[in-house]
Amino acid sequence: MRHRCRVHKLGKPADQRKALLRALSTQLIRHGRVTTTKARAKAVRSQVEKMITLAKDGSLASRRQALGYLYDKQLVHALFDQVSDRYGDRNGGYTRIIRTIRRRGDNAEMAIIELT
Numbered sequence: 001m002r003h004r005c006r007v008h009k010l011g012k013p014a015d016q017r018k019a020l021l022r023a024l025s026t027q028l029i030r031h032g033r034v035t036t037t038k039a040r041a042k043a044v045r046s047q048v049e050k051m052i053t054l055a056k057d058g059s060l061a062s063r064r065q066a067l068g069y070l071y072d073k074q075l076v077h078a079l080f081d082q083v084s085d086r087y088g089d090r091n092g093g094y095t096r097i098i099r100t101i102r103r104r105g106d107n108a109e110m111a112i113i114e115l116t
Helices: 014-031 038-057 060-069 073-087
Strands: 033-037 095-099 110-115
Touching: 014 033, 014 038, 014 073, 014 110, 033 038, 038 060, 038 073, 038 095, 038 110, 060 073
Parallel strands: none
Antiparallel strands: 033 110, 095 110
């Protein structure tokens, strides 16, 4: 049972799961949309929304938190510069998950996660 278990395990140990989510978050912020499995898209959604919320705050402490999480330093600076005019009036809901066809090899549910 997974009653009150709020972490998406993704079938990986904690260090691999953290690295996967960091990489997907970095790619999503860099490219604007990523095609992945539905479970991974749901897991990365909360991390990306936290990064955008940190960027909306704009303080030095939030910038350092984002630099510690995302892999690209220039990407963090660009995110902090652009996020205020793009998401300034919105309280959450920065991403959209669109389900696509299942993957051919193992029939996994696929999805596109994109920034709105």
